[in-house]
Structure formats: C-alpha cells, structure tokens
Amino acid sequence: xxxxxxxxxxxxxxxxxxxxxxxxxxxxxxxxxxxxxxxxxxxxxxxxxxxxxxxxxxxxxxxxxxxxxxxxxxxxxxxxxxxxxxxxxxxxxxxxxxxxxxxxxxxxxxxxxxxxxxxxxxxxxxxxxxxxxxxxxxxxxxxxxxxxxxxxxxxxxxxxxxxxxxxxxxxxxxxxxxxxxxxxxxxxxxxxxxxxxxxxxxxxxxxxxxxxxxxxxxxxxxxxxxxxxxxxxxxxxxxxxxxxxxxxxxxxxxxxxxxxxxxxxxxxxxxxxxxxxxxxxxxxxxxxxxxxxxxxxxxxxxxxxxxxxxxxxxxxxxxxxxxxxxxxxxxxxxxxxxxxxxxxxxxxxxxxxxxxxxxxxxxxxxxxxxxxxxxxxxxxxxxxxxxxxxxxxxxxxxxxxxxxxxxxxxxxxxxxxxxxxxxxxxxxxxxxxxxxxxxxxxxxxxxxxxxxxxxxxxxxxxxxxxxxxxxxxxxxxxxxxxxxxxxxxxxxxxxxxxxxxxxxxxxx
Amino acid sequence: xxxxxxxxxxxxxxxxxxxxxxxxxxxxxxxxxxxxxxxxxxxxxxxxxxxxxxxxxxxxxxxxxxxxxxxxxxxxxxxxxxxxxxxxxxxxxxxxxxxxxxxxxxxxxxxxxxxxxxxxxxxxxxxxxxxxxxxxxxxxxxxxxxxxxxxxxxxxxxxxxxxxxxxxxxxxxxxxxxxxxxxxxxxxxxxxxxxxxxxxxxxxxxxxxxxxxxxxxxxxxxxxxxxxxxxxxxxxxxxxxxxxxxxxxxxxxxxxxxxxxxxxxxxxxxxxxxxxxxxxxxxxxxxxxxxxxxxxxxxxxxxxxxxxxxxxxxxxxxxxxxxxxxxxxxxxxxxxxxxxxxxxxxxxxxxxxxxxxxxxxxxxxxxxxxxxxxxxxxxxxxxxxx
Numbered sequence: 001x002x003x004x005x006x007x008x009x010x011x012x013x014x015x016x017x018x019x020x021x022x023x024x025x026x027x028x029x030x031x032x033x034x035x036x037x038x039x040x041x042x043x044x045x046x047x048x049x050x051x052x053x054x055x056x057x058x059x060x061x062x063x064x065x066x067x068x069x070x071x072x073x074x075x076x077x078x079x080x081x082x083x084x085x086x087x088x089x090x091x092x093x094x095x096x097x098x099x100x101x102x103x104x105x106x107x108x109x110x111x112x113x114x115x116x117x118x119x120x121x122x123x124x125x126x127x128x129x130x131x132x133x134x135x136x137x138x139x140x141x142x143x144x145x146x147x148x149x150x151x152x153x154x155x156x157x158x159x160x161x162x163x164x165x166x167x168x169x170x171x172x173x174x175x176x177x178x179x180x181x182x183x184x185x186x187x188x189x190x191x192x193x194x195x196x197x198x199x200x201x202x203x204x205x206x207x208x209x210x211x212x213x214x215x216x217x218x219x220x221x222x223x224x225x226x227x228x229x230x231x232x233x234x235x236x237x238x239x240x241x242x243x244x245x246x247x248x249x250x251x252x253x254x255x256x257x258x259x260x261x262x263x264x265x266x267x268x269x270x271x272x273x274x275x276x277x278x279x280x281x282x283x284x285x286x287x288x289x290x291x292x293x294x295x296x297x298x299x300x301x302x303x304x305x306x307x308x309x310x311x312x313x314x315x316x317x318x319x320x321x322x323x324x325x326x327x328x329x330x331x332x333x334x335x336x337x338x339x340x341x342x343x344x345x346x347x348x349x350x351x352x353x354x355x356x357x358x359x360x361x362x363x364x365x366x367x368x369x370x371x372x373x374x375x376x377x378x379x380x381x382x383x384x385x386x387x388x389x390x391x392x393x394x395x396x397x398x399x400x401x402x403x404x405x406x407x408x409x410x411x412x413x414x415x416x417x418x419x420x421x422x423x424x425x426x427x428x429x430x431x432x433x434x435x436x437x438x439x440x441x442x443x444x445x446x447x448x449x450x451x452x453x454x455x456x457x458x459x460x461x462x463x464x465x466x467x468x469x470x471x472x473x474x475x476x477x478x479x480x481x482x483x484x485x486x487x488x489x490x491x492x493x494x495x496x497x498x499x500x501x502x503x504x505x506x507x508x
Numbered sequence: 509x510x511x512x513x514x515x516x517x518x519x520x521x522x523x524x525x526x527x528x529x530x531x532x533x534x535x536x537x538x539x540x541x542x543x544x545x546x547x548x549x550x551x552x553x554x555x556x557x558x559x560x561x562x563x564x565x566x567x568x569x570x571x572x573x574x575x576x577x578x579x580x581x582x583x584x585x586x587x588x589x590x591x592x593x594x595x596x597x598x599x600x601x602x603x604x605x606x607x608x609x610x611x612x613x614x615x616x617x618x619x620x621x622x623x624x625x626x627x628x629x630x631x632x633x634x635x636x637x638x639x640x641x642x643x644x645x646x647x648x649x650x651x652x653x654x655x656x657x658x659x660x661x662x663x664x665x666x667x668x669x670x671x672x673x674x675x676x677x678x679x680x681x682x683x684x685x686x687x688x689x690x691x692x693x694x695x696x697x698x699x700x701x702x703x704x705x706x707x708x709x710x711x712x713x714x715x716x717x718x719x720x721x722x723x724x725x726x727x728x729x730x731x732x733x734x735x736x737x738x739x740x741x742x743x744x745x746x747x748x749x750x751x752x753x754x755x756x757x758x759x760x761x762x763x764x765x766x767x768x769x770x771x772x773x774x775x776x777x778x779x780x781x782x783x784x785x786x787x788x789x790x791x792x793x794x795x796x797x798x799x800x801x802x803x804x805x806x807x808x809x810x811x812x813x814x815x816x817x818x819x820x821x822x823x824x825x826x827x828x829x830x831x832x833x834x835x836x837x838x839x840x841x842x843x844x845x846x847x848x849x850x851x852x853x854x855x856x857x858x859x860x861x862x863x864x865x866x867x868x869x870x871x872x873x874x875x876x877x878x879x880x881x882x883x884x885x886x887x888x889x890x891x892x893x894x
Binding site for chain 2: 329
C-alpha cells in the first residue's frame with residue numbers, strides 16, 4: 001500500500017530532475033555551451049574538455065566532452081577528433097553538423113540531440129559529446145570502453161563437466177554469452193534502467209514463443225514499483241520484487257553461468273541481467289531448483305540422480321540432525337539403541353553443560369568459523385583450519401568441554417549444510433528453530449516445526465507459480481527432473497507452469 | 509483504534525508463544541543424570557516385607573579396555589515402586605527403566621502369583637511391556653543377576669541375547685514378554701509358560717542356564733517341563749523352526765537316528781463327535797536325516813518309510829504323554845486348546861468357558877503326526893565296515 005502511495009510522487013521527482021537539466025538550453029555559441037556543461041560538471045575533474053578546429057577552415061570550431069577512463073581513447077582520437085581536424089571539404093556554407101554526423105565521424109552509433117539531459121546521460125555513460133560552433137544541438141557518439149574482467153569460470157558454481165564460461169560485470173558481454181547459446185530471433189532482450197543516481201541498466205531476456213506472458217506482465221508490473229537511488233547488485237532487485245519478502249526462501253534464482261541461464265530460458269523462464277554484476281536472476285524459481293546443479297545435466301543421469309538425491313537428503317539431515325539428537329537424548333532416551341545410549345552417557349559424563357547448550361555453542365562456533373572463512377584474507381586460511389580442527393575437534397573433547405557425540409553431530413550438520421550452497425541461509429535459520437523447539441518439546445516440537453515449515457513452503461508462490469509445484473502435484477513429466485533426473489531422451493515437456501508450447505521437441 | 513488492534517495482536521501472540529515456553533521442558537533429563545537399569549529381579553521379601561527387589565544397573569565403560577560393567581543393588585519394599593525409589597539412597601541417581609530388558613521372577617514369588625508384580629511394569633511409562641520375563645528354578649532371582657556371564661558383563665542383556673539366539677536357532681525356544689502374559693491372563697483358554705533359569709557351574713565360575721519351562725495355572729507357578737518336554741511343547745506350539753529330533757532305533761540299545769527339522773506345522777482342529785468335544789491335533793514335520801547309526805538304504809522308498817513310521821509313532825506317543833501330563837498333573841491348558849476352540853466356535857466356547865479346567869482335564873485329544881523325509885543329506889548310505 002505504501003509503495004503505491006509513494007510511487008506517482010517519485011515519478012514526478014524523476015521527471016522534474018530531467019526537466020531541471022533541460023532548463024539549461026543549448027545556445028548556438030560554442031562558448032556558452034561549454035560553460036553550461038562545465039557548470040553541470042563542476043568539481044568533476046575527470047571530465048575532459050577538448051576544444052579543436054578544422055585545419056582547413058579554422059572557423060569550424062568544435063568541442064568534445066568525455067570522461068577520462070570511461071571512453072576508448074583510440075576511437076575518440078582516430079574516429080572523431082582526427083577526421084574532423086583533417087577534413088578538407090568542410091566549410092561554413094554547408095550544414096556542418098549534419099555533414100560531420102553523416103560524412104566525417106567514423107562510428108557505428110551517432111545521434112543528434114538538443115536536450116541537455118540526454119547529453120549529460122551520454123557523458124556519464126562513457127559516450128563522447130561534440131558541440132559545434134553555431135549549432136544549438138550536439139552529437140553523441142558511442143565511445144564506451146573501459147577495462148573489464150575476463151570471462152572465467154565462477155568460483156561459486158564450479159562444474160565437473162560442461163562449459164567453463166561465467167558472466168562478468170559488463171551487461172553487453174553477458175548478453176553476448178547468452179545469445180551465443182541461443183541463436184534465434186525469438187530470444188528477446190528488453191532494456192530498462194533503475195536507480196535515480198546509478199542509472200543501472202537491466203535487461204529482461206526471454207524466448208518469446210515459450211514464456212507465459214502473464215509472468216512477464218507480472219514482472220514488469222513489479223519492476224515498475226522499484227524506487228531506489230542505486231542498484232549495485234541484482235539482490236537489490238530481488239528483494240524489491242520477490243514474493244513473500246519476509247520469507248527466507250528464495251523465490252528468484254541466481255546464477256553466474258550463461259549455460260544455466262540458457263537452459264532456464266529454454267524451460268520458459270525469464271532472466272534478468274543487471275549491469276555491473278555477474279549474478280543473473282532467473283524466475284519463476286521453484287523449490288526443487290535449490291537442489292538442481294548444472295552438473296546434473298552434463299553427467300550420466302544415473303550418477304546425476306544419486307547426486308540430486310544426496311542433496312535432498314543432505315538438506316533434511318542438516319536441518320534435522322541437531323534437533324533430533326537433542327530430542328532423543330533429553331526426551332526420548334528409550335528410542336536410542338541400548339549400547340549407543342551407553343556410549344553417549346559415558347561421553348556426556350562430567351561435561352558441564354546441558355546437551356542443548358552444548359549443541360547451540362558448537363553450532364555457533366561452526367557458524368563463526370564459516371563466516372570467518374568467507375571474510376578473512378585467503379592467505380591466513382591455514383591458521384583458521386588448524387585452530388578450528390584442533391581446538392574444537394580435539395581439545396574441547398579432551399578437556400570435557402564438549403562431548404564427543406556432539407562433535408560428530410555438529411560436523412555432520414556442517415558438512416551436509418554445505419552440500420546445498422543455494423539454500424544455505426534457510427538451512428541455518430531452520431536448523432536453529434528446530435533445535436530450540438526440540439529442546440523444549442522433544443519430538444513433539446520437532447514435528448511441530450516441520451509442519452510449520454511445510455505449511456510455509458506450500459503457501460509460497462513465485463510469480464504466480466506454486467513454489468512446490470514440481471514436488472506435490474502428480475505430474476509425470478515433472479517427476480522426470482525432480483528428486484532424480486531422467487535421461488534427456490525422455491524429458492519431453494517443459495515445466496508445468498509453461499502453459500502453451502511446452503513440448504521441447506520439434507517433431508512432437 | 510489501530511493501536512488497540514496491534515496491542516491485542518501482540519498480547520495474543522505473546523500468549524501463544526508462552527504456550528510453548530511454559531511447557532517448561534517437561535520430562536527433560538540429561539542422559540547421564542539417570543542410571544540405566546539392565547534387568548530387575550524380584551524375590552519374596554525379607555523382614556516381613558512383600559518384595560525383595562534386585563536391580564542390575566550399568567556402569568558405563570570408559571574405553572575398550574574398560575568395558576561396560578554392572579552392579580546389583582537390592583532393596584525391600586511392600587511395593588516394587590517403593591523399593592525401586594528407595595534405591596536412590598544408594599545410587600545417587602534416579603533409575604531409568606527404558607533400557608531394562610529382562611525381568612527375573614523368583615520361584616517362590618511365582619508360586620504365590622505374578623499378577624501383582626506385572627502391574628507395576630504394565631503401569632509404568634518407562635518400563636517396556638516388551639521386556640522378557642523369565643523364571644528361576646532352585647534359586648533366587650537375585651542369584652541369576654549376580655552370576656557371571658559367559659560373553660557379556662551385563663547379565664540381563666546376556667539373558668536377552670540368549671533368548672534371542674535360542675529363538676533364532678529355534679530348537680527349544682519360547683520367549684514371553686510382559687504384554688503376552690497380560691493377554692494370556694486376561695483371555696483364558698491359554699496358560700502362561702515361561703523359560704526357567706538355574707545356576708550352573710562353568711569351569712570355576714557360576715553362570716546361568718535354561719533347560720526347563722515353568723508352567724502356570726492362572727498366575728501361579730505349578731510345575732516345570734523338562735528339556736525333552738520343552739521341545740515337544742515348542743513343536744505343538746508351532747514355534748519350532750529348526751532343531752534336532754533323536755530317534756532311538758527300536759530293538760537296538762545304542763543306535764540312533766538324528767533328524768533335522770526343516771519345517772513343522774501344527775493344526776488344531778476342535779470338533780464335536782457324538783456330542784463330545786474332541787481336540788484334533790495334526791502335526792506335519794519335514795525333516796532331513798542328519799546322522800544315522802544303522803545300516804539302511806535310504807534310496808529305497810520302503811526303507812525310508814520304515815524309518816518314517818517309527819518316528820511318527822514315537823512322536824505321537826511323546827506328544828500324547830505330555831498332553832496327559834498337562835491335563836492330569838498340572839490341569840493347565842498350555843497348548844491353548846481353549847483358545848483354538850474360542851477362535852473356531854465362539855458360541856460353543858461360551859458354553860465351556862466357565863468350567864474349562866474341568867473340561868480340559870478329561871478332553872479327548874486325537875493326535876495325528878505326519879513326517880515327510882525331504883532329504884538324506886549328501887550321502888545316501890551309511891559307512892560300511894567290511
């Protein structure tokens with residue numbers, strides 16, 4: 001409600017900001033224009049003002065504006081400034097600005113404009129603007145060129161087999177990577193930009209004949225509500241457009257791999273490529289996608305199915321094991337096999353803390369180590385592992401701070417927690433909730449939490465698609481890419497939410 | 509207005525949350541705050557008290573060199589519950605019965621009746637109703653717990669292992685658990701039978717051994733079946749899965765044939781003949797010949813049949829003898845004839861129900877024993893000495 005109220009107001013402020021720029025009207029005198037631009041960019045010393053004139057006729061005076069470092073110097077020198085200076089047929093009798101635009105400048109993208117707002121936008125985006133004496137309009141020439149990271153395999157999504165390319169920070173490079181995989185005119189790229197200060201370009205990609213138009217409309221409707229000054233990563237957009245914003249579950253997928261994006265597009269999903277970040281969003285995003293890895297589709301399907309199954313079980317174990325252990329040892333002692341219970345009793349003798357405190361301490365310590373591992377410089381990683389393994393693993397047990405079974409429980413929890421990096425955050429939160437409930441109510445509390453979790457999961461939607469749709473509805477084709485992966489030969493249809501055109505094959 | 513609504517919501521949610529927290533960890537206990545009981549033995553009390561309760565508690569071992577061990581703690585009391593609670597003065601920890609696997613009942617106690625004892629175990633939430641119940645013969649129940657195990661340091665668990673192993677080997681096993689006793693005592697028509705243990709010497713230490721079965725009438729012990737009778741009982745009870753039957757060759761003093769039982773099935777067939785109740789008993793046993801002292805060509809059908817006939821006759825006689833013993837000596841329906849009558853002719857059972865003991869005493873039992881020789885082992889003839 002609050003968003004709707006604010007929105008029209010904000011749009012007004014944006015337009016008024018542009019209008020404010022347009023109040024600075026361009027004059028025919030070059031010097032006036034230079035003054036105007038310099039005023040707009042006052043105190044910005046990266047702005048380069050290059051005044052020059054034609055060799056033949058020095059009355060043809062020009063001035064180029066561009067920002068140092070944002071432009072490709074070679075293009076500016078050889079394709080813009082050079083041709084204008086060296087030209088021999090330019091004369092004031094001609095319509096100089098049009099001649100320069102069509103016959104002098106060697107560039108694939110030249111635009112004539114009179115609006116100050118467009119000129120400012122072009123300069124900050126890395127384009128070059130040329131003013132010519134005697135004209136109250138300017139030429140915008142595309143000269144974008146800055147240093148970018150090379151295309152390397154993303155660290156977060158390594159694959160055993162399959163393509164090794166990963167997205168980079170440049171939006172055009174990323175779009176190229178997608179286009180190279182899907183060479184069809186049905187692949188659409190629609191640009192929008194967000195952020196009143198950052199002006200971040202966002203590209204909506206989809207395959208026109210496959211997607212459900214309602215999902216696209218819903219996406220556009222939600223994008224319209226975005227109101228923020230800057231977007232530095234795709235997560236800014238995720239949090240503003242996702243369903244159930246308070247839920248820890250992801251309803252929009254993220255990936256750094258172009259092959260993953262291509263496959264999602266083929267499944268009838270929409271991708272959002274955000275400029276300045278290698279993380280691309282895909283939507284709608286279903287629960288089962290948390291457990292699908294790109295490796296699954298490149299390896300033998302038997303082997304891939306085992307991996308998928310392990311990931312599902314891993315999630316369950318990681319969420320449940322501490323809670324089940326605490327419930328068993330403090331409430332339901334009779335359910336532990338006799339000799340195992342004797343070992344646990346012996347291990348827990350003389351340990352000062354109750355089981356639940358022990359468990360919370362150990363889990364917190366693990367989370368701290370994990371967080372440290374991410375934040376600290378990588379060259380002191382060895383110190384961490386030595387301290388972690390020695391202090392927590394061995395010394396704590398020997399000193400009777402912690403019982404040995406608890407170390408086993410926490411390490412199983414930790415290992416299985418890392419098996420699904422996509423759902424890591426949820427795992428940590430639910431694990432602690434389950435644990436606390438189990439420590440109060442035993443198995444009753446544990447199952448109570450499971451019911452709450454399932455109720456929540458089944459109530460979630462992602463852009464109108466039921467979050468667990470591949471899991472709960474009886475849909476034979478959907479089952480083929482679920483807890484196991486069928487051979488490509490038999491995966492005939494697209495996911496259920498693609499209502500039209502959901503046959504993958506041409507022949508069927 | 510809006511504030512009031514929010515306030516109400518906060519109050520409601522706080523109250524709901526308190527529902528969880530105010531449960532106050534009911535039943536929360538650390539495992540090492542309690543002492544695990546492995547087994548419990550009940551004898552007749554001393555000093556005028558009703559029970560003498562002995563409890564085997566487990567001391568957990570620290571390492572492989574120091575394995576788990578056990579101690580027996582004893583107390584007297586007029587109720588078992590009181591006696592067990594009183595043990596906290598010795599143990600310093602509350603006793604925990606969730607892993608108690610064996611209940612040993614002393615012979616004298618059993619003769620007076622076991623229903624009072626079982627009530628505690630049936631009522632208590634911790635103790636399992638799937639606990640094994642065993643008797644003692646010629647010794648006190650506590651002596652069994654105080655004896656030395658052959659393999660396991662915890663006696664009650666060794667008894668449990670022994671009963672399970674016997675059941676698997678199947679030759680003469682019969683295990684009974686608390687709930688089964690309850691069912692039998694409540695249903696009539698089938699008497700309780702329990703394995704009985706006695707103290708035996710192995711090399712230089714005392715351990716326990718089971719050979720006999722205690723036979724109950726209602727909830728009172730009235731006698732024992734010996735090892736041979738015990739085997740026959742398990743055959744009739746359909747509990748026999750494997751085992752050996754020795755056959756003394758008629759006319760020869762020291763010659764035997766050993767049959768390995770492969771499968772045995774008993775069918776009870778109560779019927780009315782000439783207005784009189786007759787219990788038909790059809791036993792079919794499949795055997796292999798495992799050992800043979802006499803010369804015989806088993807390849808021939810006639811020879812096989814001859815042996816078969818002898819075995820059938822011997823088994824029939826033995827079973828008739830043991831049934832008669834139960835009828836005349838114990839007057840206790842351990843085979844469950846009443847139960848089978850109840851299952852087959854529920855209306856007829858109503859007629860006999862009230863004085864089943866009298867009917868059982870003079871019941872005609874018609875035993876049919878059939879043996880199928882399924883195999884003769886690897887060799888077909890016996891070693892000949894020329």
